[in-house]
Amino acid sequence: MDFLGDHAPELLPGNRPLPEVRGAVEAPHGTTIVAATFEGGVVLAGDRRATMGNVIAQRDIEKVFPADEYAAVGIAGTAGLAVEMVKLFQLELEHFEKVEGVQLSLEGKANRLSTMIRGNLGMAMQGLAVVPLFTGWDVDRGKGRIFSYDITGGRSEEYGFAATGSGSVFARGALKKLYREDLTENQAATAVVQALYDAADDDSATGGPDLARRIYPIVTVITDAGFRRLAESEVSEIARAVHDGRLQQPDGPRAAVL
Amino acid sequence: MSTPFYVSPQQAMADRAEYARKGIARGRSVVVLQYTDGIVFVAENPSRALHKVSEIYDRIAFAAVGKYNEFENLRIGGVRYADLRGFTYHREDVTARGLANVYAQTLGTIFSSNAEKPYEVELIVAEVGPGPEDDQIYRLPHDGSIVDEHGSVAVGGNSDQIGNYLDQRHRDDMTLGEALKLAVESLSRDNNGGERSLTAEQLEVAVLDRTRPQQRKFKRILGSQLSRLLEEDAAATGSGADGDEAPDDAPTDTSAGASEDAPEAKEAPAKPAGKAKGAPKVDPDASADDEKK
Numbered sequence: 001m002d003f004l005g006d007h008a009p010e011l012l013p014g015n016r017p018l019p020e021v022r023g024a025v026e027a028p029h030g031t032t033i034v035a036a037t038f039e040g041g042v043v044l045a046g047d048r049r050a051t052m053g054n055v056i057a058q059r060d061i062e063k064v065f066p067a068d069e070y071a072a073v074g075i076a077g078t079a080g081l082a083v084e085m086v087k088l089f090q091l092e093l094e095h096f097e098k099v100e101g102v103q104l105s106l107e108g109k110a111n112r113l114s115t116m117i118r119g120n121l122g123m124a125m126q127g128l129a130v131v132p133l134f135t136g137w138d139v140d141r142g143k144g145r146i147f148s149y150d151i152t153g154g155r156s157e158e159y160g161f162a163a164t165g166s167g168s169v170f171a172r173g174a175l176k177k178l179y180r181e182d183l184t185e186n187q188a189a190t191a192v193v194q195a196l197y198d199a200a201d202d203d204s205a206t207g208g209p210d211l212a213r214r215i216y217p218i219v220t221v222i223t224d225a226g227f228r229r230l231a232e233s234e235v236s237e238i239a240r241a242v243h244d245g246r247l248q249q250p251d252g253p254r255a256a257v258l
Numbered sequence: 259m260s261t262p263f264y265v266s267p268q269q270a271m272a273d274r275a276e277y278a279r280k281g282i283a284r285g286r287s288v289v290v291l292q293y294t295d296g297i298v299f300v301a302e303n304p305s306r307a308l309h310k311v312s313e314i315y316d317r318i319a320f321a322a323v324g325k326y327n328e329f330e331n332l333r334i335g336g337v338r339y340a341d342l343r344g345f346t347y348h349r350e351d352v353t354a355r356g357l358a359n360v361y362a363q364t365l366g367t368i369f370s371s372n373a374e375k376p377y378e379v380e381l382i383v384a385e386v387g388p389g390p391e392d393d394q395i396y397r398l399p400h401d402g403s404i405v406d407e408h409g410s411v412a413v414g415g416n417s418d419q420i421g422n423y424l425d426q427r428h429r430d431d432m433t434l435g436e437a438l439k440l441a442v443e444s445l446s447r448d449n450n451g452g453e454r455s456l457t458a459e460q461l462e463v464a465v466l467d468r469t470r471p472q473q474r475k476f477k478r479i480l481g482s483q484l485s486r487l488l489e490e491d492a493a494a495t496g497s498g499a500d501g502d503e504a505p506d507d508a509p510t511d512t513s514a515g516a517s518e519d520a521p522e523a524k525e526a527p528a529k530p531a532g533k534a535k536g537a538p539k540v541d542p543d544a545s546a547d548d549e550k551k
Contacts, residue, residue, distance in 0.1 A: 087345065088345070091341055091344070091345050094341070094474075095337065095338075095341045098312070098313055098314070098337045098341075099334055099337055101307070101309065101312075
């Protein structure tokens, strides 16, 4: 392919002139990602639904990936482009680590992702946006951190919790009431599953825990011990507990008024 | 203007090989050994920053001796090759064989081109497989030939002596501790048969560990972990005195074959003949190893 690119670039499929695009291109879109910090780490979770217009394109898509040993990225937006972007991002972090012998700083990783999103701006303008949430354990500062992005690559650090994607409004509302700074790892994981449940409750493009098909959200935890994806048994336990709670209180746990 | 002297091609190649070999022999050695759970790399290297052993890809590692700037260049080239391969196709499609071929091409071209001086490096590219029989170790001398190795390899310094020492004592079912101990023993023998003692600070140790749950199997063994492993060995030395002799008997047939052939292959002048001799040499070893399992 490189040979073809050098000698006859017009033969490569990507280089043919594109017909003019009218309206948004239909492609599967991933939806809601949430993150929350706790003492000693950060959790990042995502639902499993991909939608194409009003159709559910995929029920068990995976939208949360390890970026390297101490960082993870969750993506909302056009699934195909996002997965490719994550693959390139992972590669870049690994390549840097191998060539230089040290890992990039967490800020460095976040900035690099920012540049990659900005590179996708043209596509984003045609409706193929990719908006990730980036979390990681900052080895130098000894804490978990969250970075959110907009489609132009604008980066902002979030403190406590954050959400992105179509259900993010509802997820953020839920986390606002549930989040406390002294959560344990398990409580933080439960809180993000609650938030995803609320997002799925009010946003048609977000999928809730699918108990019948045993499809549960992906929950990942990053601590000073590195990245860990919760096993299906662990997530199913949390999801079932949340579900059982909702059978009593469909709107979820109540926060105090004052 | 004076007419340049005529130098026969044989003489020119022999001179270049001699130059490269001398450069390589000046440095300290690196040894690579297979053990039950993978492959261990041990180098005598007081520097923490300038590595002789490093990661190339998920299952592939690289070890080198000779001039640092030259092999560092090759290492970065290898990382680029592997990452590009893995990104274009799939992570599984990056193999030690492919990488060794690229290195062989590069070294061979540089060795035979008259414009450049030959690289004074000798490389090892190793890949850990799902089982010990799938492990691959390739040795790449300065002239661009490839030697497929099994069990144990030594490059740089007085590699012939160390290689013999290892061949006689190495077993495929060694634990990491045992393999490390053997490697350190072999490195601490000097030319005259005397022994120096090597401490954890003077060693650079890394493993390709097939039991690691992560995708990337390469791991450096540093500081406290290394001293702990070395101390374990020291403690076991007393009781393992008879253990030192036992392995001498067990693999006698294979190690004898290897040690007879090995120096011959290494002494062979760096010509295509060396490659032809090196390649079939390993085949009897390989089949013998397989039969043992």
